Amino acid sequence: MEEPVTIPCVHCEALNRIPRVRLADKPVCGRCKQPLFAGKPVELTDRNFAAIAERGDVPLLIDFWAAWCGPCQQFAPTFTAAARALEPHVRLVKLDTDANPAVAGRFHIRSIPTLIFLHQGREIARQAGAMDARSLERWVSYGLEQIRGTPAR
Numbered sequence: 001m002e003e004p005v006t007i008p009c010v011h012c013e014a015l016n017r018i019p020r021v022r023l024a025d026k027p028v029c030g031r032c033k034q035p036l037f038a039g040k041p042v043e044l045t046d047r048n049f050a051a052i053a054e055r056g057d058v059p060l061l062i063d064f065w066a067a068w069c070g071p072c073q074q075f076a077p078t079f080t081a082a083a084r085a086l087e088p089h090v091r092l093v094k095l096d097t098d099a100n101p102a103v104a105g106r107f108h109i110r111s112i113p114t115l116i117f118l119h120q121g122r123e124i125a126r127q128a129g130a131m132d133a134r135s136l137e138r139w140v141s142y143g144l145e146q147i148r149g150t151p152a153r
Contacts, residue, residue, distance in 0.1 A: 005017070006057045007027070007056050008055045008056045009034060010036075011029065011032050012031050014029055016029055016036060023088040024088060037091070040092075041079055041080060042093045044095045046100045054120070055121075056120070059090045059124070060093060060119070061086070061115060062095055062118065063113055063115055064109045065112050065113050066097050066112055067096065078130070078131070078132065078136060079136075090140060110128075113129065117139075125143045
């Protein structure tokens with residue numbers, strides 16, 4: 001029998017255990033009843049980062065960005081579209097490096113945008129610079145292969 005997936009709620013930080021086969025059924029949080037996935041990137045902060053990024057089974061794709069960054073602004077629609085396509089198998093989040101220096105410092109962010117693929121709090125892959133949709137899709141596939149332990153193509 002397949003193990004359930006642990007998903008932290010981005011609204012109340014409660015942990016939810018959902019059968020993997022039910023992820024596409026638009027699950028809601030058992031505590032606050034908010035959707036666990038909204039089809040768009042979620043904003044994380046220094047305060048809630050650990051509760052969301054380190055406690056779940058769903059891989060996390062983080063866009064480290066800043067409001068003043070032109071490439072970050074150009075990449076934002078691609079990242080939003082990717083959230084619609086990849087959820088619930090990958091959760092996409094954004095972290096403003098200016099407003100959240102502790103997490104940005106922890107990950108040694110030196111340029112933006114920087115993408116980091118995490119699984120259970122562990123860094124799987126990192127990419128500096130914006131990507132087009134196809135490149136992002138290939139890069140996420142590579143990250144998922146690393147998690148599953150299958151060789152990259």
